[in-house]
Amino acid sequence: MPKVIIGSDHGGYELKEFAKEILTGMGYEVVDAGPETAVSCDYPEYAFKVAEQVDADTLGILVCGTGLGMSMAANKVKGIRAAVCTNEYMAVKAREHNNANILCLGERVIGKGLAEDIIKAFMTTDFAGDRHLRRINLFDK
Numbered sequence: 001m002p003k004v005i006i007g008s009d010h011g012g013y014e015l016k017e018f019a020k021e022i023l024t025g026m027g028y029e030v031v032d033a034g035p036e037t038a039v040s041c042d043y044p045e046y047a048f049k050v051a052e053q054v055d056a057d058t059l060g061i062l063v064c065g066t067g068l069g070m071s072m073a074a075n076k077v078k079g080i081r082a083a084v085c086t087n088e089y090m091a092v093k094a095r096e097h098n099n100a101n102i103l104c105l106g107e108r109v110i111g112k113g114l115a116e117d118i119i120k121a122f123m124t125t126d127f128a129g130d131r132h133l134r135r136i137n138l139f140d141k
């Protein structure tokens with residue numbers, strides 16, 4: 001069963017729990033990197049916990065208030081392409097064009113219905129390769 005690593009901070013905790021239900025329903029094995037409660041915490045800690053477990057066969061999801069802090073922190077980890085998506089189109093293109101391997105969501109930005117659509121779009125879209133591979137290879141300096 002394909003695996004997804006998921007994490008949040010307090011600002012994204014409720015949406016993380018909801019995302020776990022969606023992913024489990026889609027048949028994914030979900031590894032929850034925490035936190036276990038919505039008590040205030042520091043998002044970079046969980047961004048790194050997730051990013052460091054993501055590999056060629058594994059996608060990640062990170063949720064904070066806006067998705068922004070999570071994406072900034074996760075993108076510090078080598079090999080990570082974390083994308084904040086606020087609609088399905090962004091989720092599809094993040095996978096097709098950018099081969100994003102972590103989806104970042106903002107619990108204070110989007111509702112559950114939209115989050116579900118974004119998660120499903122991200123998880124079911126493949127990287128298009130070709131010229132997009134050449135471009136993402138240019139990320140490495």
Ligand code: RB5
Binds near residue numbers: 067069
């Ligand atoms: C926490 O208040 C908030 O700053 C955090 O969840 C996130 O939105 C940061 O980017």
